[in-house]
Amino acid sequence: ELKVEQNPLFLSMQEGKNYTIYCNYSTTSDRLYWYRQDPGKSLESLFVLLSNGAVKQEGRLMASLDTKARLSTLHITAAVHDLSATYFCAVHNDMRFGAGTRLTVKP
Amino acid sequence: DADVTQTPRNRITKTGKRIMLECSQTKGHDRMYWYRQDPGLGLRLIYYSFDVKDINKGEISDGYSVSRQAQAKFSLSLESAIPNQTALYFCATSGRGVAGANVLTFGAGSRLTVL
Numbered sequence: 001e002l003k004v005e006q007n008p009l010f011l012s013m014q015e016g017k018n019y020t021i022y023c024n025y026s027t028t029s030d031r032l033y034w035y036r037q038d039p040g041k042s043l044e045s046l047f048v049l050l051s052n053g054a055v056k057q058e059g060r061l062m063a064s065l066d067t068k069a070r071l072s073t074l075h076i077t078a079a080v081h082d083l084s085a086t087y088f089c090a091v092h093n094d095m096r097f098g099a100g101t102r103l104t105v106k107p
Numbered sequence: 108d109a110d111v112t113q114t115p116r117n118r119i120t121k122t123g124k125r126i127m128l129e130c131s132q133t134k135g136h137d138r139m140y141w142y143r144q145d146p147g148l149g150l151r152l153i154y155y156s157f158d159v160k161d162i163n164k165g166e167i168s169d170g171y172s173v174s175r176q177a178q179a180k181f182s183l184s185l186e187s188a189i190p191n192q193t194a195l196y197f198c199a200t201s202g203r204g205v206a207g208a209n210v211l212t213f214g215a216g217s218r219l220t221v222l
Contacts, residue, residue, distance in 0.1 A: 006149075033211075042213040042214065048210055050208060094166075096166070097150040
């Protein structure tokens with residue numbers, strides 16, 4: 001059974017700091033997705049990673065995919081308050097989601 | 108109007124009642140999904156449908172049923188609601204994207220409380 005594990009589940013960081021969220025999955029997949037959910041809102045697509053070695057960047061967020069290690073990372077550079085949200089990874093097989101990482105960026 | 112519309116947005120019901128959550132989309136997508144969200148558990152897939160004649164169980168289909176009435180409509184039913192089905196339910200759709208990408212577009216969610 002496919003398992004998708006994110007860590008950390010909770011992340012509190014100060015503005016200006018860097019950090020990485022990890023997404024491990026248990027079976028072979030060459031496609032992975034990242035979504036963002038603001039409090040009380042629905043989910044929105046952030047990144048689509050379609051192959052091994054794929055890297056996508058938008059603003060202060062950068063996502064990468066290593067299909068051999070079954071690992072995707074979401075790197076946050078110089079965090080700002082507006083990035084506070086819950087971030088989910090989802091593996092293409094079965095469209096299964098991780099538990100989410102709740103990020104809080106403090107001044 | 109939203110691309111993916113869920114009704115009702117909020118519902119409080121009692122144990123044993125039958126509940127239907129409805130989802131309609133204007134994106135012309137073939138694929139539709141129902142997820143539930145519980146704190147700390149992420150989103151768990153209940154059912155999904157790749158076209159009108161195709162219905163598939165997800166991770167947690169027990170206690171739920173679905174109907175794909177048309178390409179644009181996918182409803183989720185709880186035949187006899189129980190308290191542990193209290194959750195936030197999301198409908199999502201996807202088309203056949205570039206390189207097989209399957210990006211989901213989500214509805215606003217339906218919050219269900221079973222007393």
